Amino acid sequence: MSVPEILVEGLSWGFILAGSAFLLIGAFGVLRFPDFWSRLHAVSVMDSAGVILLLIGMAIQAGPTLIAVKLLIIGLFLFITGPTATHAVANAAFVSGLRPKEGDGLRSIVDAPTPAQDGDLQAADLS
């Protein structure tokens, strides 16, 4: 094995292992976090770091071929649509009345009058 091959193998190992680790961390976060708004955070870890690192690792393994171009297209598409879909889900949840939990005992602030009504007005204006 020559030196450039070892370099390529090592780099793609590192990127793919890091991407897999980020995906596992994000998946555990989706399972373990207490409410919907914190799970959004875990999903965005998966959508950004995991996807980009894994695709870079695969592209390094593929070399400068058509496969790398396809990987770039997939990466660009996921980079645009991932945050868009997450935003759509968050906006739908907010409009439907779901609110983050706040305070010491992680109470939901749905019943607290002023912030919820303020948020409802904003959501109605946006939609």
Add this chain to the structure above:
Amino acid sequence: MFAVATVALLIAMVIVLIRVFRGATLYDRVLAVNAFGTITVLFIGIVGFLMERPEFLDIAMLYALINFVGTIAILKFFRYRAIGDIPRNDPEEEAAG
């Protein structure tokens, strides 16, 4: 290398599926299904590399497109109870559930 990544992705898919089935609200489920689709796109690509058939990347591209459109369609359906044209009676009341 690709075998390790495949196993990691399978574990992540199973964990996210647990959240899909346990999800407290509808939006938890939609979010988890969207994440599951993202992991599936990467899984198809990784399996293509593992089996040395990189043509699988075309399928991964298609799956990414369908996943995004499907998520938006599900959200639109549960907000307006229609996928095509939206009936014009007050949609703000509709989403209270």
